[in-house]
Amino acid sequence: MNRNLPVNVDRIAEDIDALAKVTEPGHPWTRRAFSPLFLEGRAYIEARMKMAGLETRIDAAGNLIGRRAGTKPGLGTIMVGSHSDTVPDGGRFDGIAGVIAALEVARALKDQAITLQHDLEIVDFLAEEVSIFGVSCVGSRGMTGQLPEAWLSRTSGERDLAQGILCVGGDPATLLAQRRPDLKGFLELHIEQGPVLENEKKDIGIVTAIAGITRIEVTVEGRADHAGTTPMDARADALVAASQLVLDIRNAAAERAKTPGHFAATVGEFRIEPNAANVVPSKVVLLIDGRAEIRSDMEDFCRWLDAHVVKLAIAHGVTINSPSRVSDNYPTPGNPGLLKTLENACETVGARHRRMASGAGHDTAWIAKVAPAAMIFVPCKEGRSHSADEWAENDDIALGAAVLFEAVREMDRT
């Protein structure tokens, strides 16, 4: 890269490499929220925040925040950040790229002795990934009064989530009362976790919306029979019916993916009973992960599914329960003003950009419910993520950091 950027790619590379070393040995790149390694990673980040002249704290929700006061107290806070926790065996860039890019914005401002009117906060949200407590986006929900109280008593081993938050320095006692009325705007950089930018040779994805995630459980019940003796035409084979359902779901999703707006549906969990070699399967429980940028697409998919399983059950002589939505989140649009700001910033730094939806959930979706928020994607190799193969180029992250830098400056002006 021979652009003259306001940010320092070597500093970004140094931090990302340093944090990649803070991983479970033999399990790159694992730094699970609430673990000693996680705290070790945070200690590094906090030290770097301090070197950047930021005043650090852990908020009630266990988020690590580095703060730089603005010249006009009371004008509000511009926040930039992401998360430093990882899934098991994945996450060399997922999250941490955004934390380091945000930190680099603060460093670039300091380097160039630029003051902002607004307060600036660099944030490392707690537990964005599904954590050992079975829940995700703990920090971004908690910071904004959106963490369900019941979650605090979810346990993992000896601890509950409240104790987990306490151990990272948060304050579960005041957590539920947290609000951030001072937030004037939030930006996040994240790796795309998909192949679109790479395939289209774009530098930056301007995220128009974070897809809603709907998880649907379906149970197919047939009849356990002797696999050797039961004639092929006298069976109620739950696996055969469930296999047809998997294919039909795939086709229904592929069809909806062709119309405008991101759409995907995946059967990721699939359990059969009794799972014995010589017994016709009696039961399959499958969990569908549906993602829609446009809410009506998801409603339409769910209507299709409800009607389809009735037909399928009759065709295969099995029982299929009415699909049940285990969880159901609406899509979250990016703030239109901030999308424009981010596009302007791309133009300023000379980044090739496109608008696109995020199929994955992000902390930005929670912040966007209470304040103007938007996010950008940087390319990730072959779209691989949540995997040890996850890769992003430091140059691409630096270009993204430069976009954040320019966007923050524009946000500060307006």
Add this chain to the structure above:
Amino acid sequence: MNRNLPVNVDRIAEDIDALAKVTEPGHPWTRRAFSPLFLEGRAYIEARMKMAGLETRIDAAGNLIGRRAGTKPGLGTIMVGSHSDTVPDGGRFDGIAGVIAALEVARALKDQAITLQHDLEIVDFLAEEVSIFGVSCVGSRGMTGQLPEAWLSRTSGERDLAQGILCVGGDPATLLAQRRPDLKGFLELHIEQGPVLENEKKDIGIVTAIAGITRIEVTVEGRADHAGTTPMDARADALVAASQLVLDIRNAAAERAKTPGHFAATVGEFRIEPNAANVVPSKVVLLIDGRAEIRSDMEDFCRWLDAHVVKLAIAHGVTINSPSRVSDNYPTPGNPGLLKTLENACETVGARHRRMASGAGHDTAWIAKVAPAAMIFVPCKEGRSHSADEWAENDDIALGAAVLFEAVREMDRT
């Protein structure tokens, strides 16, 4: 039933009911081979054998045998029997009906003071069902020198199979040398475990052949990807490909089931990885249980499968290994002379009969490799077996016992 049978249905009912009480509480009807309950069941059977005037012993392979000497020493042994062990949560009639029917033959001979020229042995084979040691037909293989030596060191908990056989009274030291050159003929009665006799209102199935069992493992490997972000057309979803394979196997089997000769194929085991809600499945391992009465049908099915997975892998962008035969047994025909003898016996007692194949494996298949052997089926309700719902009528079992009685007498004459 108002037939005048040579056997006593009340005595049969009494024994079957008594053994149904020897079950794990809360798990009808469980009497697993090698368990204390199994030995308790056998103690009952042995006592009943003695009451029938039989001389009892446990052979080297752990089979319980009740013997009645013939009038012409050295002429050889006619053997009748089945097994008293059960699968978990199933087996009120599977096995035990055949042991009690065989015992009733001996009792009927005694009642009517009929002597035979041949020695008669009533047998309860050890561990016909897949046992805690992971192997089946231990007693029928062991009695005839067909038990692989390596099996003796298979373990379950603290014990190996050799110790298990020792505990039931067998002799693992001499087991591998066992042969039964004296066996002149073997008969087994078993519940059908399928719906054919019931549907066709037949009393007896004359088993022309015991289907060969071929177990085939197939591994489908795709690519783990983020379920939210990976476009539908950029996936290598192992579950989607494996689902298509399940349907194709079902159709290929249903087609072959329409031609003469029993054929069935079932995917009974199916494991997906990583089995996580928001990850595109990367791997599915499936185990096919194939059954063929005619060997060439199985060869043809395997050829089809080998070719088909190549096409399927290309169509779905996944890798599918060359299907591997984990185990492969040939079909075993019933002895033609004995089939005729059994048909004559059906005519004598007035039983509606038909020839049919057995889709399930049985001890008879092992005995048939070294001596003339054949078996009959009696109806079982709705074809349910290996289930707590398994049911057969005492009258039907008594009619089957009468067929065995007449067949044994004809075998003794010729």
